[in-house]
Amino acid sequence: xxxxxxxxxxxxxxxxxxxxxxxxxxxxxxxxxxxxxxxxxxxxxxxxxxxxxxxxxxxxxxxxxxxxxxxxxxxxxxxxxxxxxxxxxxxxxxxxxxxxxxxxxxxxxxxxxxxxxxxxxxxxxxxxxxxxxxxxxxxxxxxxxxxxxxx
Numbered sequence: 624x625x626x627x628x629x630x631x632x633x634x635x636x637x638x639x640x641x642x643x644x645x646x647x648x649x650x651x652x653x654x655x656x657x658x659x660x661x662x663x664x665x666x667x668x669x670x671x672x673x674x675x676x677x678x679x680x681x682x683x684x685x686x687x688x689x690x691x692x693x694x695x696x697x698x699x700x701x702x703x704x705x706x707x708x709x710x711x712x713x714x715x716x717x718x719x720x721x722x723x724x725x726x727x728x729x730x731x732x733x734x735x736x737x738x739x740x741x742x743x744x745x746x747x748x749x750x751x752x753x754x755x756x757x758x759x760x761x762x763x764x765x766x767x768x769x770x771x772x773x774x
Contacts, residue, residue, distance in 0.1 A: 663749045671740065673721035680747035681740050692719065692727050699728035 657663035664670065664680035671681045673689050681689075692698075705711030712718065712728035719729045721737040729737075745751055 657749055661748070661750050665747055665749050665752055668747050671721065671737075673719065673725055673727075673737070677722055679721070679740050679744045685736065685740065688733070689721070692729055692733070696727050 662670070662678035662680075667682070668680035669683050669686050671677050671679045671686055671689050673679075673693065699713050699716040700709070701711045701713045710718070710726040710728075715730070716728040717731055717734050719725050719727045719734050719737050721741070725737075
């Protein structure tokens, strides 16, 4: 009888282990759907919208400035055009280049801001920021967490 009892215990351990691993392996982790699709910005950021489909995430003030620049695209262009055709910028201004073909004339500092924002774009999408505690964890929606990913 003693042999039968030990034999049952030895058989039951692999069965329990296989059942546990099998069940755990079948259940995939589910993320909450992002409200604006894969380009949803982390908290504190909005789409820049320098042109159609420009979903680079920026601070709201940058988006406001971008909208003003887009509303007055001829403001800093050289009257009558120049070396670069009708889109030639007046002296002291450059193309913003937020995306290919973006010829809105802005100050060099604004162009640099657009370049910096483009370089940080991936880190500002919610899909690329993982809260180690999961959705609703202590860092969910934390502005501090957002800043930490922008190094």
